[in-house]
Amino acid sequence: MPTPFSYALYPSLANKRVLITGGGTGIGSTLVEAFAGQSAEVSFLDISDEAALTLQERLSTATHPPRFVHCDLTDLDALAQTLAQIEQRSGPVDILINNAANDTRHAIEAISAKQWDDSIAVNLRHQFFCAQAVLPGMKAAGCGVILNMGSISWHRALPDLALYMTAKAAIEGLTRGMARDLGPHNIRVNSVIPGAVRTPRQTMLWHTPEEEAKIVGGQCLKQRVEPEDVAALVLFLASDNAARCTGREYFVDAGWYGA
Structure with missing residues (x-):
């Protein structure tokens, strides 16, 4: 991979x-940096204040320095207020990237009803309500882009992720439904499906050298997928070069078919 x-x-x-x-860390922080590099006006939400503020400071010399806003996406009242404030400050959102998620591993037997609800809230529900909140501005503009981050996990049936995979599978259905309903307003909606992306969190918690070798062994391309690979696809789909792309799932997984 080129450096940088x-x-x-x-x-x-x-x-x-x-x-x-979820722009403060992982794939989200790479997306913030990538869009800032395109001279876009980026606002990003997260609950990881320290990481998000560090990112905001690092990108402070961009044409439009990205703006971090603390927001718990599972609190729908707070989310609605936050999005209204962003629109009041910066104007209607042109491009929404629904990136935030939490892929903590879990055993089926250990899950309570509250944990089910919490998982759906952090991995699925906010994608719908963020989209709902930005729709008036997009409809008034006669265009817009919504990109929902899915996951390779349920396509591969990975272990110890049943709740997470349920939400991520639903995101693809949500994407297709929104694309159909919003197409007449020239609003494009797609899903981006990352494979096993090498982020600090994945490396620290789950991607041991043995697991990494297994992942690469199952991929058609024998290189790890990096956050920048995901951002490159997201930039294209958000741009006018993808003007006829909607209602679909776009994979960036190095062809991960193997066991």
Whole structure:
């Protein structure tokens, strides 16, 4: 992989108002940096204040310095207020990236009804309500882009992720339903399906050298998928170059078919 990673430049993304959930760490922080590099106006939500503020400071010299807003996406009242404040400050959102999620492993026998509800809230519910909140502005503009982050996990039937995979499978149905309903307003909706992405969290918690070897062994391409690979796809789908792309799932997984 080139160092530093070199993104294509999309003139249509310059000055676009972009909202990214879960933008403080992992894939989300890479998305924030990638869109800032396109001269987009980025607002990003997270609950990890320290990491998000560090990212905001690091990108403070961008054409439009990204703005971090603390927000618990599982609190729908707080979410609605936060999105209203962002729109009042910056204007209607042009591009929504529904990225936030939590893939903590779990055993089926250990899950309570509250844990079920909490998992759905953090992995699925906010994607719908974030989209709902930005729709008036997109409809008034006559265009918009919503990108929902899915997961390879349920396509591969990975272990100890039943709740997470349930939510991620539902995101693809949500995407197709929204694409159909919002198409007449020229609002495009797609899902991005990352494979086994090498983030600090995954490396620290689950991607041991043995697991990494197994992942790469099952991929058609024998290199790890990096957050920048995901961001490169997201930039394309958000740009006008993807003007006829909607209602679909786009994989960036290095062809991960093996066991």
